[in-house]
Amino acid sequence: MSTAQAEISTILMDKVADWLNQSALAGNDLETLVKGFCERLAAAGLPLKRVHLSFSMLHPLYDALGFTWVRGKGMEVEGFRHKAGLPSERFLTSPYYHLLSNKLEHLRRRLDPSVPSEFPVFDDLRLMGITDYMAFVLPFSGNTSQGMMGSWSTDSAAGFSDSMISALLRIQSHLAIATKMAVLTKLADNMMTTYLGGDAGRRVLDGQIKRGEGDTIRAALVMGDMRGSSRLAETSGREIYIDTLNQFFDAVAAPFNRKGGQIMSFIGDGFIAVYPCERHRSQSETACQAALAAAHKATARMVDLNLRRKEEGLSDIKFGIGLHVGNVMFGNVGLTDRLTFSVFGSAVNEVQRLQILTKKYPHSVLASKDFASYCGDSSWLTLGNEELPGIKQKLMVLSPDLSGALALDEDGALEPIYDRMSDAEQVMLLHRDASRLSARDPRKLQ
Numbered sequence: 001m002s003t004a005q006a007e008i009s010t011i012l013m014d015k016v017a018d019w020l021n022q023s024a025l026a027g028n029d030l031e032t033l034v035k036g037f038c039e040r041l042a043a044a045g046l047p048l049k050r051v052h053l054s055f056s057m058l059h060p061l062y063d064a065l066g067f068t069w070v071r072g073k074g075m076e077v078e079g080f081r082h083k084a085g086l087p088s089e090r091f092l093t094s095p096y097y098h099l100l101s102n103k104l105e106h107l108r109r110r111l112d113p114s115v116p117s118e119f120p121v122f123d124d125l126r127l128m129g130i131t132d133y134m135a136f137v138l139p140f141s142g143n144t145s146q147g148m149m150g151s152w153s154t155d156s157a158a159g160f161s162d163s164m165i166s167a168l169l170r171i172q173s174h175l176a177i178a179t180k181m182a183v184l185t186k187l188a189d190n191m192m193t194t195y196l197g198g199d200a201g202r203r204v205l206d207g208q209i210k211r212g213e214g215d216t217i218r219a220a221l222v223m224g225d226m227r228g229s230s231r232l233a234e235t236s237g238r239e240i241y242i243d244t245l246n247q248f249f250d251a252v253a254a255p256f257n258r259k260g261g262q263i264m265s266f267i268g269d270g271f272i273a274v275y276p277c278e279r280h281r282s283q284s285e286t287a288c289q290a291a292l293a294a295a296h297k298a299t300a301r302m303v304d305l306n307l308r309r310k311e312e313g314l315s316d317i318k319f320g321i322g323l324h325v326g327n328v329m330f331g332n333v334g335l336t337d338r339l340t341f342s343v344f345g346s347a348v349n350e351v352q353r354l355q356i357l358t359k360k361y362p363h364s365v366l367a368s369k370d371f372a373s374y375c376g377d378s379s380w381l382t383l384g385n386e387e388l389p390g391i392k393q394k395l396m397v398l399s400p401d402l403s404g405a406l407a408l409d410e411d412g413a414l415e416p417i418y419d420r421m422s423d424a425e426q427v428m429l430l431h432r433d434a435s436r437l438s439a440r441d442p443r444k445l446q
Contacts, residue, residue, distance in 0.1 A: 008167045012044035017174040024178035030055065030065060031077055033178060038069040041171070046154075046164060049130055053150035055179060070128075095119050095135045096149065108134045110159055125153060132159030134168065138176050148176055218279050220287040220325045220371065221347055222256050222294070223355040225270035227318035245269055248317050251305045255297035260290050270355070272348070274328070281374070288325055288374035292400060295321055295365050299402050320358030323367035324351035325374060350395060353388035357397060369396035 019040060023033050038051050054066040069075040095107050098119070109118060110132050117123050125133060130153045139147035152168055154160055160168075226248045233241050249271065256273035257263045263273045277287035298321065306316045326347025354366050361383055372380050379401035385394040 008045055008161075008163045010167075013167050013171060016040045016044055016171060020171075020174045020178040024181040030179060031067065031075070034067045035069065035075045037175060037178075038075065042071060046167065047156040048152060049128060049155040050125070050153040051150065053148060053179075055148050093120055095121065095133070095151070096137075099135055099137050099149075104137070106134065106136050108132070108160070108165070128153075129155040131155055131157060134160065134165070136172065138172060148179055216327055216329055217274075217276050218284065218325070218327050219277060220275035220284070220291040220323070220374075221328070221351040222261070222273040222275075222291055223270065223322040223324075223351045224252055224256070224273075224298075225320050225355050225358075226252075227320060227359075229269035244317065247305060247309075248319065251301040251317075252298040252319050252321070255294035255301065256291070258294070260287065261294060272351075284325060285374045285376070288323075288371050289376065291323055291371075292367075292375050295323065295400065296402060299364065319364055320355050321365045322351045322354030322356075322358070323365065323371045324354055325368070325371045326350070346391070350388060350391055353386075353391065354395070354397065357386060361397075361399065363399040365400055365402060367398050367400060369398060372398045372400070375400075 016037065020033070020037060023036065028036075034053055038048070041051075042048055049071050051069040052066070066078045067075055068078075095109070098104070099107050109122070111117075111122055111126055111130055113126060117126075122130075122133070132154045133151060134153075135149075135151040137147065137149045152160075154164075226245065229241075229245065232244060236244075248269070249266070253263055253266075253271045253273070255261075256271075261273050261275050263271050265272055273291075275287035275291050277283040298319075302317065302319060309316065324347060326345070328345040328347050350368065354368060357366050358364055363381075363383075366383070367380075380398040381401070383397045383399060386397050387394050
């Protein structure tokens, strides 16, 4: 880069601000917005080598989304996982920690090769040719759990000029407004997907929010339930009970929330999932076979989980799954000001009764004859006709051959356990919990 400190064009920076506003109104996602923003800053004449931006998120799996843009190399995106633990030494000696623990808004440092690094990360930045560095924290509101933080870096020999710093400080406010809108949009999507499921969440966001609105659809239906939960709740503490319940859902319910399946709701220690399909045989076959494959994975995952629990001296978790296919009502019911989005109808009642029959038969998975007829060459054991409470006609009950569920493939395996956080993850965890800094000496976290 040139050593000259050229003046930054106010006109071009205004164009970047206009683009941010238009992108926010257009509903662009964070990745599109951040990448376009960084490329336009560089095109406007700012000699940026590296930009890092992180955004706190309200999400069940992630604390934040992070974006690192490097000139000529594009952008990397990282989701920072929820993870408890103490910060690392590297993080405790980072510029971000210095900002947060001292409640500063900005930090600027010239990276002089002849001077020892104040923060270890500066050694890495020097290898990239960075000469000047600015970090910042910018809450979206008084609520410090949501906001933006990041850093600007240049490899210009002269570093950042006053006009560059002024331009960056001005554009940060436009960036904060645009990204806040994108974060809120992502937040709404996350919440709808987390609490209602993907399809139901999209329907609600698209305006299907009135009581009685919905459709009648055909679907493969799944009802799962954990056995012995009442006794566990009575004999164990709240933490152990919830831990066990979540282990059950992770092992058994998760496979039914993939590859066309949608978990509609969790009911106490059970769940109901659907695989929507058209009323043609080929689509019904696809849905039922996907549900059966998920039942195989769920069984295998539970075998794996119970082996782990045995090593820890814990008892096995037992479960029951019912599989059925039929027409259901899919939509909003409840009070005018308190609704739930789920599936209803006689087919739902039937799959629930099938699941209860796993208490009668020595099989963890039971299916109706209608469901089994769509599953091709799968081996089935016929158990008999059952009169189900509230159901007029008897239902032929079968059990699938689950011997193949003893081996886990990669997709069926339980999620790996992560044993450490990146420095960036710890930044966002601390940003989320910044209030604790006022009550504790930051160095005591080491």
